[in-house]
Amino acid sequence: MATEKVQVVEKILDANDQVASQTQTLLTGSGVFSINIMASPGAGKTSVILKTIEKLSGKMRIGVIEGDTAPVTIDADKVMAMGMPAVQINTGGQCHLDAMMIDRALKHIDYKALDLIIVENVGNLICPAAFKIGTHANVVISSVPEGDDKPYKYTNIYRGIDVLLINKIDLLPYLDFRMDYFQQGVEILNPGLTTFKVSCKTEEGFDQWIHWLSQQVDEFKNRIHA
Amino acid sequence: MHELAVTESILQIAEKHAHQANASKVTDIFLVIGNLSSIVDDSVVFYWEMISKGTVCEDSVIHFNRLPATLYCLVCDHTFEIPGELIPCPNCGSYQLKIQSGEEFFLESIEIER
Secondary structure, three states: OOOEEEEEEEEOOHHHHHHHHHHHHHHHHOOOEEEEEEEOOOOOHHHHHHHHHHHHOOOOOEEEEEEEOOOOOHHHHHHHHOOOOEEEEEOOOOOOOOHHHHHHHHHHOOHHHOOEEEEEOOOOOOHHHHOOOOOOEEEEEEEHHHOOOHHHHOHHHHOOOOEEEEEOHHHHHHOOOOHHHHHHHHHHHOOOOEEEEOOOOOOOOHHHHHHHHHHHHHHHHHHHHO | OOHHHHHHHHHHHHHHHHHHOOOOEEEEEEEEEEOOOOOOHHHHHHHHHHHOOOOOOOOOEEEEEEEOEEEEEOOOOOEEEEOOOOOOOOOOOOOOEEEEEOOOEEEEEEEEEO
């Protein structure tokens, strides 16, 4: 039988991107700013989130969506212990969060009562980069013990993000981490990227990050109320 | 390893377009993927055989048109291809580079029988 060619030209993850776009519209309409935190396992995602909540408590209402591949609630429990609402998503082994998971998670959190939603993605430098989840800003946390070659090997995660935190800088004296080399790689992938060097342990650099984040939330609120 | 999710998306798109074209069978799927996309072709094919069973796409063949990842050197104007990992300009050693291509990730066309 003769075959016939049908032109498609559709982005492979278009369905995911559409749900992500709907999520962003929903959150924007509700006046909630949202960020997606991506990093390798152990880079300090949860520590940064807890420290951020601590610094911003009393100033804004924050909710957290926690992504994990295993059925654990360790991270969500820590957030709730600080008096903030949290939803745990167990991806059932899947290596990333996708837009549909966030859409479902939002049904379990009173997001309209919040100023900021922080999504903690699954610890992974490859898969989360491919899936938009609808947040207003994408954040990567790189910790210095991971090594200075990460931007050269995991190029995609540094593309299309809005801010980079270089974490655990208190460990720099004990490591051979070449900051210039690391930042050179990031510069190729994402020229002029806003970057903060921080330590959850010493709190160095944290004020700058908190200032940036508060400013993003304020500017977002001003924009939607304009 | 997000190939399963990616392969499921490919199936959804192919089924949608096959249905719109009143196809009785899809024989071929043509993908365009830049070398900066972290996708393993063999894994996609492996999942494809599993998840396309019993669908209009059963027994169809996936073709990968892999496009090179190219960088442009801002210092010496040299354009060069990279294997996926970032390397400095092979001409002048500079790291002042700009990504030109390699992020393509779409389903270009399908071949069908009516």
